[in-house]
Amino acid sequence: MPALALDRPSDRMAPTAAGDATPAITLDRITVRFTTERGTVTALDGVDLSVQPGGFVTLLGPSGCGKSTLLRVVADLIAPSSGSVRVLGGDASVARERRDIGFVFQDAALLPWRTAQQNVELPLEVGGGRAQPGKRSPRELLELVGLAGWENAYPHELSGGMRQRVSIARALVNDPKLLLMDEPFGALDEITRDRLNEELLRVWEETGTTILFVTHSIYEAAFLGQEVLLLAARPGRVRELVPVDLPAPRQIAMRETRAFVELVAHLRRVLETC
Amino acid sequence: MSLRATDALQMGGAFAEDAEAQARFEGTQRMLAWRRRLLPIAAVVGLLVVWEIAVVVFDIKPFIAPAPSMVAKVLAAKFGMLMSNLLPTAIEALSGFLLGNAAAIAIATAFVYKRTLEEAFFPVAVMINTIPVVAKAPILVLLLGNGMEPKIAIAALICFFPTLVNMTRGLRDVSPQQLELMRILSASPREVFIKLRLKNALPYLFSALKIAASTAVIGAIVGEWIGATAGIGALIIQATYNFDSPLLYATIVVGSAFSATFFGVISWAERRLLKWNVGHAA
Numbered sequence: 139m140p141a142l143a144l145d146r147p148s149d150r151m152a153p154t155a156a157g158d159a160t161p162a163i164t165l166d167r168i169t170v171r172f173t174t175e176r177g178t179v180t181a182l183d184g185v186d187l188s189v190q191p192g193g194f195v196t197l198l199g200p201s202g203c204g205k206s207t208l209l210r211v212v213a214d215l216i217a218p219s220s221g222s223v224r225v226l227g228g229d230a231s232v233a234r235e236r237r238d239i240g241f242v243f244q245d246a247a248l249l250p251w252r253t254a255q256q257n258v259e260l261p262l263e264v265g266g267g268r269a270q271p272g273k274r275s276p277r278e279l280l281e282l283v284g285l286a287g288w289e290n291a292y293p294h295e296l297s298g299g300m301r302q303r304v305s306i307a308r309a310l311v312n313d314p315k316l317l318l319m320d321e322p323f324g325a326l327d328e329i330t331r332d333r334l335n336e337e338l339l340r341v342w343e344e345t346g347t348t349i350l351f352v353t354h355s356i357y358e359a360a361f362l363g364q365e366v367l368l369l370a371a372r373p374g375r376v377r378e379l380v381p382v383d384l385p386a387p388r389q390i391a392m393r394e395t396r397a398f399v400e401l402v403a404h405l406r407r408v409l410e411t412c
Numbered sequence: 413m414s415l416r417a418t419d420a421l422q423m424g425g426a427f428a429e430d431a432e433a434q435a436r437f438e439g440t441q442r443m444l445a446w447r448r449r450l451l452p453i454a455a456v457v458g459l460l461v462v463w464e465i466a467v468v469v470f471d472i473k474p475f476i477a478p479a480p481s482m483v484a485k486v487l488a489a490k491f492g493m494l495m496s497n498l499l500p501t502a503i504e505a506l507s508g509f510l511l512g513n514a515a516a517i518a519i520a521t522a523f524v525y526k527r528t529l530e531e532a533f534f535p536v537a538v539m540i541n542t543i544p545v546v547a548k549a550p551i552l553v554l555l556l557g558n559g560m561e562p563k564i565a566i567a568a569l570i571c572f573f574p575t576l577v578n579m580t581r582g583l584r585d586v587s588p589q590q591l592e593l594m595r596i597l598s599a600s601p602r603e604v605f606i607k608l609r610l611k612n613a614l615p616y617l618f619s620a621l622k623i624a625a626s627t628a629v630i631g632a633i634v635g636e637w638i639g640a641t642a643g644i645g646a647l648i649i650q651a652t653y654n655f656d657s658p659l660l661y662a663t664i665v666v667g668s669a670f671s672a673t674f675f676g677v678i679s680w681a682e683r684r685l686l687k688w689n690v691g692h693a694a
C-alpha cells in the first residue's frame with residue numbers, strides 16, 4: 139500500500155525551526171530485512187520520513203510494525219538493507235560519534251551498580267574524546283527531571299518512573315540535538331505516565347531538542363506529537379502522517395477537548411486498518 | 413510539579429511523627445535479629461551437651477567417639493602444634509584459591525571474546541572436572557613432587573571450574589539494551605569490558621568464590637593425605653592411624669574454623685562490594 143499524506147505542509151514545522159533548512163532526520167526509502175532460521179522478515183519497507191529541527195514526532199503502530207527498527211536505523215544501531223539515512227545533515231554514524239543522539243530505552247537500561255548520578259555521568263566517562271559535557275551538569279539534569287535529592291540512590295531503590303527519569307537525564311547529558319525514545323513510558327502506570335508526558339514536553343521546550351518518540355498508546359502519540367507518523371505492519375510501512383493542531387502548552391486536561399477526542403478517533407480509525 | 417520523589421519525602425515525614433511506634437518497631441526488629449543469631453548457637457550448644465551426656469551414659473570409648481570436653485582439652489593443650497599445622501594448609505588453600513580463580517577469570521574472558529576457544533576447550537575443562545579429587549591428587553604428586561606445589565595445584569583445580577562457568581556466564585549475560593547503550597556512546601571494546609561486562613559478572617563471580625573458599629581448603633587437605641609431613645591433612649592421617657580420636661576431632665575443628673573464616677571474609681567482601689545488588693541488599 140502506498141504511503142499517504144506524505145506531503146508535509148510547511149506550516150507544520152516546529153516554531154523554533156521556522157526557516158531552518160536542513161531537516162534533523164531524513165529517511166529516504168528505507169528498507170530493513172532480517173534474515174533468521176525461520177526466513178526473511180521485512181521489518182521496514184520503503185519508509186520515508188522528514189523531521190524538522192526542534193520537532194516532536196511520535197511513531198504509532200501495532201507491535202511488530204518496525205517502530206523500534208526505525209529508531210535503531212536513525213541511531214546507527216542497524217544499517218538499513220537499502221535506502222539512505224541523513225541525521226543532522228550527515229551520516230547517522232557521524233551524529234552518533236559526535237554525541238548528537240540521545241537514546242531512551244523502554245526498560246531504562248540503567249547500570250544497576252551505579253547510583254542515579256553515576257548513571258547520568260556514564261556518557262561523560264566513555265567514548266574517549268567525544269565525551270564533552272553539556273551545558274547542564276548531571277546534578278542539574280537530575281533536578282530538571284525532578285530527582286533532586288536522589289543522586290545517590292541505586293536503581294533498585296527507585297520506582298519504574300524514577301528510573302526512566304534517570305535515563306532521560308542520562309540521554310540529555312551531552313546536549314543531544316536529537317532524542318530518540320523507544321516506548322519509554324510503556325511499562326508505567328497511567329498516572330505516572332501522564333505526569334511524565336507533561337514533564338517531557340516541558341523538557342523538550344527547555345532544551346529545544348528534536349524528539350522522535352515511539353509509543354503504542356494512541357493518547358500518548360496525540361498528546362505529545364506535533365505530528366503522528368502511523369505505521370502499518372507486515373511489512374512495516376508508513377500509513378499516514380497526521381499533523382496535530384493542539385494549542386501549547388499542552389496539559390493532560392486537554393484530552394477532554396473536542397479537538398483531541400476527534401484526533402484520537404481519527405488515529406484509531408486509521409490504526410484499525412493497519 | 414508534583415513528584416514521586418517529594419511524595420516519598422513527605423511520606424518519610426509522616427512516619428517520623430509517631431516516634432514511639434517507630435522505637436517500638438525498631439526494638440522488635442533488633443530482638444528478631446538477635447533471635448536469628450542466638451538460635452543456631454543454642455542448637456549447637458544443645459547438641460554438644462547431648463553428645464557429652466551420651467558418651468558418659470553409654471560409656472563410649474574415647475577412640476570411637478571422644479566427648480566434646482575431651483576434644484576441647486586437646487584443642488587447648490596442643491594449640492601451638494595445631495596452628496603450626498594449619499599454616500601450611502592455609503598457605504596452600506589461599507595460593508590455590510588465588511591461582512585457580514585468576515586462571516578461571518582469564519580463561520572466561522578469553523571464552524567470551526573467542527567463541528572458538530570456548531567450543532574447543534570447555535569440553536576439556538568438563539572432562540578434567542569429572543575426575544574425582546582423590547584420583548587427581550596422586551597424579552599431581554607424581555607430576556609436581558612432594559612439596560606444597562601439588563597441594564596448591566589441587567586447590568587451584570578444585571576452584572577453577574565453578575568460577576570458569578559462573579564468570580563466563582556473568583561476562584556474557586549483559587542485556588542487549590545495555591550493549592546498545594554502549595554503542596550509542598561509541599564506547600571502546602575495553603570500556604564495554606570494564607564498565608559493563610566485568611561489573612555485570614561480579615555477583616556471578618562472588619557466588620563462585622564462596623564455593624571456592626570452602627573447596628580450596630578441602631583440596632589442600634586431600635592433597636596432604638597423599639604425602640605430607642605437616643598440615644591439617646597430614647595430622648588427620650596421623651591421628652587416625654594412632655587411634656588418637658580426640659586429636660583427630662580437634663584437627664577437624666581447626667580445619668573447619670579456618671574454612672568458615674575464609675567463607676566469612678568472602679561474604680563480607682561481597683556485601684561491601686555489591687551493595688547495589690538487590691538480592692544482597694537485605
Ligand SMILES: Nc1ncnc2c1ncn2[C@@H]1O[C@H](COP(=O)(O)OP(=O)(O)O)[C@@H](O)[C@H]1O
Pocket residue numbers: 172173174179180181199200201202203204205206207208374
Ligand atoms: N534483530 C532482529 N532479528 C530478527 N528479526 C527482528 C529483529 N529485530 C526486529 N525483528 C523483526 O522485525 C519486525 C519489527 O520489529 P520491531 O521494530 O521491534 O517492531 P515494533 O518495535 O514496532 O514492535 C518484527 O517482526 C520483529 O520480529
Ligand SMILES: [Mg+2]
Pocket residue numbers: 205206207320
Ligand atoms: Mg519495539
